[in-house]
Amino acid sequence: MLIIIDHLSYKYKDVVEKDEYALRDINLKIEDGEFVGLIGHTGSGKSTLMQHLNGLVKATEGTIYYNGEDIYESDFDMRALRGKVGLVFQYPEYQLFESTIFKDISFGPKNLGLPQLEVDLRSYQAMKDVGLSEELIDVSPFSLSGGQKRRVAIAGVLAMEPEVLILDEPTAGLDPKGREEILHLIRRLHKEKKCTIILVSHSMEDMADYVQRLVVMHEGRIVLDGNKRDVFAHEEELCMLGLAVPQVTTLTNQLRKKGYTFTKDILTVAEAKEELLLLFR
């Protein structure tokens, strides 16, 4: 058992008028090695919730347990937690600052207080993991393309070797090829490094392709939580929340209404292909 969010609420102190709840009574359990997708409308509290998980934002009510330890306990080592729960913000390339890529990636592990050799090893490994070639070690991160910059930024978090990796819309603003590369990278981290992954995204297709479990948020609450198949079975509810199911699911649902029968709910194009071929056999 890794993370337990227990009756967590967060009141956002509005500068002007009354206080408003950004998160209300969130209960969530995330197990070791899970690949969780988090979807929700803009302003549904996804990012706020993510920032709670590594202690950047402190809850007004409720608490979070990490490996059974209450993270709001006064003797809890918050710095260590930030090393264990890696958070990749939206547009992370805007946080690059060092003169070389390697130095930028080492920033995280260095802050963890590791010996220099370990810092270098981890940074090098992270660079390799995200697929940056060795020639780039001494290049300034500001001279790279957008997609490359993002890899550097992700490597900067990976170099801390987190147990949990949270990514807030890691593919926003990238071209299709860049998107796929980043998502493949995330999948590989999950499979090979046994990282627990929490992925925030607006793309239902990405969710259908990559995650196992899906959590849906709306107005600061969790409204749906379960296997992605079970969640995407609620097409109507999702539409009401301003979300959607993958396009191919909409298509097959429409076909089903026309009288075609499928053996299961379809989430990806590959699945649809198989099922459709079965129909025409």
Place this chain on the structure above:
Amino acid sequence: MIRDITIGQYYPKESGVHQLDPRVKLAGTFVYMISMFCFHRFLGFLFVSLFLGWIIKKSEIPFSYIVKGLKPILFLLVFTMVINALFVDGHIIWSWGILKISVEGIRKAVFMGIRLSLLVLGASMMTFTTTPNHLTDGLEQMLKPLRKLHVPVHEISMMMSIALRFIPILLEETDKIMKAQMARGADFETGGMIKRAKNMVPLLVPLFVSAFRRANDLAMAMEARCYRGGEGRTKMKPLRYQQADYIAYGILIGYIVILMAGLRYIPNLWTIIG
């Protein structure tokens, strides 16, 4: 954290003060600030705070919110007061080495403290009740005569309004970058002066990069909409004085007259007591 700074922010409300012409408010702030330096008696403060209190009440902004604006200058306030208390000569009541506190020093310290607070509160009332755009519009109008002297009034006011517009954006950006670096284990809170300054690098570099990027984007966007400076440019909402504005000018004159007269003709309690 950073959002708690309230000074210089606009507080949306529909009050009479909000709807005044920005020129009135600019002139009012100007007169208010000058009036603060026209007296050396505590009686003046009583009158000034009554006036300010009345405006605050009229503006419908919660008092606690306005007082929060003093927080950023708290250090300056305390510093001024301590310096004044320690270094003004007079009737000494306490001394330790070269440090000595005199009655006059205390009086001066309290006087300066009140003056500074009232100044900041009064000035912040203007920004609380006027949107940055309105403010620069008003300024541009008021400074227009300077164009004859080849002062680029429009350009200056455009620069001001852009600068003001960018303050909240950059604050938000700072907050975001700060969090992103904290997620990478950066520490902005502990350590000595030099260490802290060094720790700011991961915050400042991305902030500058993003400020330049935004400036570049904005310049492009303005260019794309054919912006070419103030020559021949008209306004969608030109400033026009309403009746309320004339009344406000009247009140302003009344304020300064009563303040001056009051200070001249009401006997000085301080000298009577002292």
